Amino acid sequence: MTTRRPKAVVLLSGGMDSCVCATLAVRDYDVALLHFDYGQRTAARERQAFVAMADHFGVRQRLVVETTFFRQIGGSALTDEHLAVPETGVDPSSIPVTYVPFRNAHFLAAGVSWAEVLGADRVVIGAVAPDSSGYPDCRPEYYAAFNALLQVGTKAGEVRVETPLLHMTKAAIVRLGLELGAPFPLSWSCYQNSTLACGRCDSCRLRRGAFAEAGAGDPIAYATGENT
C-alpha cells in the first residue's frame, strides 16, 4: 500500500542551499519545482542549474517565473550592472549592496500563488539565517510574519512556508547534503560569473568556507584554481 505524500512547491534557485533543501523535500513530498529569473547577472547559469537538478530529481512539474522588473527597479548589485559585486567579505552588521529589495517576498508570493492552484499546502525555501549575508528577508522572524500573513491572506488559509535549513550553518548544510546525496556538482552559487565561479564574491566565499569547514571538497571548479 502506498500513502499519498503531501504536495509541496519547492523554491530552487540552483545554489547550494536550495540544492540541499530540494533534496530533502524530494524525499518527503510530492514536489513541484519553482525557479526565478529576476534579471540577475547569472540568470542563465542559474536556470541551467535548476533544469539539471530538476532532471536529476526526476521532477516534471516545474515553473520558471520571470520577474525581470527587478532590473527596472534596480538598487542591487545583482540586478544593476552599474553596481559592482563586492569581493571584500561579509560584514554581518550591515546589509550589503547585493541585497535585492524585498526579493524573497516576491519569490514566496509566487510559490504561494502556485501552491493555491496546485492544491499544495507547503512552500519550501532553503533560507539560511546564520551565515546569511545580512539580508532582512532571511531571518526567522521574517518567515514567522510571512506565515501569519498566509493565515489571513490565502483562500483556505492552509498554505504554510517551510524553512528546513533556517537555523543551520552553511557547513552543517554541506554535511547534510553529502549525507543525502545532494547533487552539489550541478549547483551554482557565484554572483559574478557564468562560466567558472569567481571564488571571490560573497556567495562564493560563503560556499567555499562551508565546504572547507565541513572538511569536504567542493565539486565545482573555481577561476582561482583552488577548491578549498
Place this chain on the structure above:
Amino acid sequence: MTTRRPKAVVLLSGGMDSCVCATLAVRDYDVALLHFDYGQRTAARERQAFVAMADHFGVRQRLVVETTFFRQIGGSALTDEHLAVPETGVDPSSIPVTYVPFRNAHFLAAGVSWAEVLGADRVVIGAVAPDSSGYPDCRPEYYAAFNALLQVGTKAGEVRVETPLLHMTKAAIVRLGLELGAPFPLSWSCYQNSTLACGRCDSCRLRRGAFAEAGAGDPIAYATGENT
C-alpha cells in the same frame, strides 16, 4: 517656504477605487505611480487608463511591472481564458473564480521593493473591504499582517502600506472621488471587455451600483446602453 512632502509609491490599476486613491495621494504625497500587467484579459485597456491618469496627475515617476507568470500559474478567470468571467452577481460568502491567487501580495511586494529603492516610506493601495468581491487579500487583517511583515522584512523597517479606502463603501468612494475631482472618465473597471465596458461582470456591477447609490452618473459608457 515649501515643505518637502513625504514620498509614496501608489498602486494604480486604473479602476475606480485606485483612481480615487491616487487622487487623494497626489494631494498629500510626492507620488510615484505603479501599475501591473499580470496577463489579465483587459491588461492593455487598464494600462491605457493608467497612462491617461498619470498624465492627468502630471506624475512623471511611473513604472509598469509585468508579472505575466500569473497566466502560467492560472487558476483565475481573470488570467485563464478557459474560465468564464461570471455575471451572476457577488456572493459575499464565497471566493469567486475571478480571484487571482495571492495576487495583492505580488503587487504590494513590487511596491515595497520600489519604495525601498526610491526612499519612500509609504506604499498606498486602494483596497476596499466592504463590497469587495470576497477576496481574502482585501481584508483589514491582511494589511495588518502585511505591515507586520514589513517591519521585519525590509532594510530599515520603515516602509508601511496605507489603505485609505479600506473601510469605505464603494458609494462613499464615488462621493469622495467627486468631491476631490477624481478623473473617473479615465478609469476602467470592466473584467471582460476592452472597448465598451460590459456592464454585467462583477466589477461593472459593483461600480454601477456604487454610482447609482451615490446618486451620480457614471461618466463611462456601457455596452448595455444605460449608465445607472
